[in-house]
Amino acid sequence: MSEIRDRCARTIDYLRISVTDRCNLRCVYCMPASGVTPVKHSGILTYEEITRIVVIAAGLGVKKVRLTGGDPLVRKNLTRLISSIDGINGIEDISLTTNGQILGGMAGTLAESGLDRINVSLDSLRPDRYYEITRGGDLGAALAGIEAAEKAGLNPVKINVVPIEGLNDDEIEDFARLTLSSPIHVRFIEYMPVGTAGFRSRYKYMAADDIKERVGRIGRLEVVNMRSDGPARHFRLEGAPGILGFISPMTQHFCSLCNRLRLTSDGKLRPCLFSETEIDLKPALRGGAADNEIERLLRLAVGIKPESHNPSGDEISCLRKPMSKIGG
Numbered sequence: 276m277s278e279i280r281d282r283c284a285r286t287i288d289y290l291r292i293s294v295t296d297r298c299n300l301r302c303v304y305c306m307p308a309s310g311v312t313p314v315k316h317s318g319i320l321t322y323e324e325i326t327r328i329v330v331i332a333a334g335l336g337v338k339k340v341r342l343t344g345g346d347p348l349v350r351k352n353l354t355r356l357i358s359s360i361d362g363i364n365g366i367e368d369i370s371l372t373t374n375g376q377i378l379g380g381m382a383g384t385l386a387e388s389g390l391d392r393i394n395v396s397l398d399s400l401r402p403d404r405y406y407e408i409t410r411g412g413d414l415g416a417a418l419a420g421i422e423a424a425e426k427a428g429l430n431p432v433k434i435n436v437v438p439i440e441g442l443n444d445d446e447i448e449d450f451a452r453l454t455l456s457s458p459i460h461v462r463f464i465e466y467m468p469v470g471t472a473g474f475r476s477r478y479k480y481m482a483a484d485d486i487k488e489r490v491g492r493i494g495r496l497e498v499v500n501m502r503s504d505g506p507a508r509h510f511r512l513e514g515a516p517g518i519l520g521f522i523s524p525m526t527q528h529f530c531s532l533c534n535r536l537r538l539t540s541d542g543k544l545r546p547c548l549f550s551e552t553e554i555d556l557k558p559a560l561r562g563g564a565a566d567n568e569i570e571r572l573l574r575l576a577v578g579i580k581p582e583s584h585n586p587s588g589d590e591i592s593c594l595r596k597p598m599s600k601i602g603g
Contacts, residue, residue, distance in 0.1 A: 277365075278336040281580040289339040289535040290332050292325060293602030294353065296540045298345040300374050301410040302398070304437065304466060308410060314541045322356040324560050326363070328538065331569050333365035335577075342371045343602045345540070348381060354388035361389025372396065372435070376412060378420025382427040393424045394433040394462075399443050400450065408443065421459075431518070433460040438486050440479040451490040454517025462507055462520035463490075467548075483508075483523035490519060506532060524548075530583035536576055537602050544572065545601065546580040 279287050297313050298306075320328075329340060340360055347353055348371075360369055370392040371385070378395065385393070397417055399405040405414040424432045434453070438444045450461050466480035487510070490496065499509040499518055506529040507520030523529070537545040542557035554576050559568050 277334060279574065279577055281577050283531070283580075283582050285531070285534060285580075286336070287534055287536060287577050287580070288336050289341070290329065290337050290538060291341045291343055291535055291602055292329075292538045293343045293345065293540040294325070294347045294356065295319065295345040295350040297349050298374070299349055299376055300346070300412050302374075302396075302412075303408055303410065303442075304439065318541045318557075320538075320540065320542045320557070320560070322352075322359065324542070324557075325356060325538075326359040327560070327566075328556065328569065328573075329360050329366065330363050331566055332536075332573055333363050335570065335573060336365075338365060339368045340366060340370070342369070344372075346374050346376070347371055348373050348377050354384050357385065357388040357390050368392070370394065373420070374409070374412065375417035375420035377416070379416060379423045382420065382423035382429060386427040386429055390429060392431070392433070393429040394435050395421050395424070396435045396437075397421075398437055400446055404443065404446075425459075431458060431460045433462055433520075435462050435464055437464050437466050438481045439466050440481055444481055444489075447486055447489040448493055451493055451512065451519060454515045454519055455512060456516075458516045458518075460518045460520060462522060463487075464522040465525045467524050480525055482526045483521040484526070487521050528583055530581075533580075536573075536580075539602055544576040546576050548601065550581060552579060552581075 281287055296311070301308055301310055329337070342353070342357070357369060360366055368391050369389060371390055372394040373396070375395040375397065378393070395417060398408050399414070402414045405412055405417070421432055421434070434450070436450050438447050447463070453459055454461055463483065463486045465483055468480065487496070493512060495513045496510040496519070497513055499511050501509045501518070506524070507522050510519045510521070511517070512519065537548065539545060539553070542560065543553040543555050545553050554572055556569065556572055559572060
């Protein structure tokens with residue numbers, strides 16, 4: 276079986292693909308209230324172009340694909356892309372990250388098309404606060420989407436929470452308690468100040484260890500050893516059916532375990548989230564390049580993947596793009 280390693284001997288087998296930079300919410304830490312100027316439709320990769328990239332990437336050893344945005348569910352006929360990826364030899368896992376606003380009516384068809392798992396971004400369990408953080412979101416719709424995903428078999432459903440001091444940190448225990456009655460996974464993620472300078476000056480990220488200490492007030496945490504390609508450290512409250520994950524891109528770098536590349540919606544390969552380095556695939560895709568040229572560019576992206584990032588230093592200040600432009 277094919278396998279590709281970078282210069283640090285890390286096996287790269289995971290591709291995160293942003294299918295759109297558009298979103299139906301305007302979360303305060305992600306983008307300004309007015310939103311951001313979207314890429315023109317002609318500039319977005321077609322499903323056929325994305326599928327071609329995944330076929331070539333799978334030939335190099337990529338096994339896992341995650342679809343992101345923006346919110347990927349706002350792009351029309353997404354199930355067509357999922358079905359295409361599901362049919363690619365070598366792809367073993369297809370997942371998707373969404374805000375859940377329109378998930379409720381789509382979960383069944385997503386599962387039928389070949390989607391394996393789903394993550395829902397959810398930063399408050401209080402309707403008024405959720406509305407404020409998302410600038411217009413409906414908490415009921417997000418919760419209905421989570422329920423629909425569970426019924427459709429997109430398990431384990433994972434809830435991604437970004438605790439931020441002064442914004443929603445008083446709900447950490449409430450989120451953790453969800454795992455006491457459900458096999459759901461709740462993942463606490465340190466806020467990454469990417470492209471949101473105004474928000475950054477007002478609120479402060481919380482360290483994963485501080486979040487974990489808050490969760491520990493509920494009950495004893497047990498280490499859970501899970502087969503996972505992701506960066507989360509896993510725990511369970513004693514006797515709970517659900518899992519708690521802690522992801523620490525700011526305070527405890529997991530660069531040595533990084534196995535991913537990112538593909539933006541307009542066709543740029545990004546070897547590292549915390550770097551402005553990008554390789555544009557679109558000229559090759561639309562200029563008649565053969566598959567071996569696309570493969571060369573994929574190998575180049577792997578070859579220039581940095582050993583580590585330094586989000587606490589000056590590097591973070593140059594990350595002006597919002598996450599919706601990079602891919603969440």
